[in-house]
Amino acid sequence: MTAGERIASDDARDIEPLPRVDPIVRGVRIVVSAITRTSVWRWAAPRVLPRVEQALGAVTGRSVQVSSLVVPSLILTTIGAKSGLPRDTVLMYTPDGHGRAIVAGTNWASPHHPAWTYNLLAHPEAEIQVRGRRYAVRASLIEGDARDRVWRHLESQWPEYRAYERDSGRTVRLFRLHLLRAL
Numbered sequence: 001m002t003a004g005e006r007i008a009s010d011d012a013r014d015i016e017p018l019p020r021v022d023p024i025v026r027g028v029r030i031v032v033s034a035i036t037r038t039s040v041w042r043w044a045a046p047r048v049l050p051r052v053e054q055a056l057g058a059v060t061g062r063s064v065q066v067s068s069l070v071v072p073s074l075i076l077t078t079i080g081a082k083s084g085l086p087r088d089t090v091l092m093y094t095p096d097g098h099g100r101a102i103v104a105g106t107n108w109a110s111p112h113h114p115a116w117t118y119n120l121l122a123h124p125e126a127e128i129q130v131r132g133r134r135y136a137v138r139a140s141l142i143e144g145d146a147r148d149r150v151w152r153h154l155e156s157q158w159p160e161y162r163a164y165e166r167d168s169g170r171t172v173r174l175f176r177l178h179l180l181r182a183l
Helices: 009-014 023-036 039-060 115-122 146-157 163-168
Strands: 073-079 086-092 100-104 125-130 133-142 174-182
Touching: 039 086, 073 100, 073 115, 086 100, 086 115, 100 146, 115 133, 133 146, 146 174
Parallel strands: none
Antiparallel strands: 073 086, 073 125, 100 174, 125 133, 133 174
16 A cells, blocks of 8 residues: 555544434443453354354345444455455444545454455455445555544444454554445
């Protein structure tokens, strides 16, 4: 990824706050986010959720994800950094208020970056599917001072989300997905 493809430190200043979240939804997110920080969840979720997502996707034509029942979710299709083959990943995303999505490579607080982040670094052109609609996107890595502002924005949707970064012992890669066109 070239310097021109990276997000400048002051680019995140244009992030608008998310609309107020319904108090019931916020309460559910607080409880669920606490569960997702447990060691049992972090062990089980990466093993179970992808299979559940795949089965649900087969039944619904990929228009519904389990995670979308709690937070906004999308299916990211990247091109494999080594294989060159398409790879699908279900991810939580946060809208930034300007028609773009922000995704975080938390990888369940694993000490390793998820494969999809390597794929985006190698091939920033990707596709997303949100609520059954497909879009071409271009990913840009968020770096520098912008990261803290973006993390605060992410945590306005998912409380304590940055705990994944602290617990992983690495700097989580944050990407902004710029919509190019509907597919």
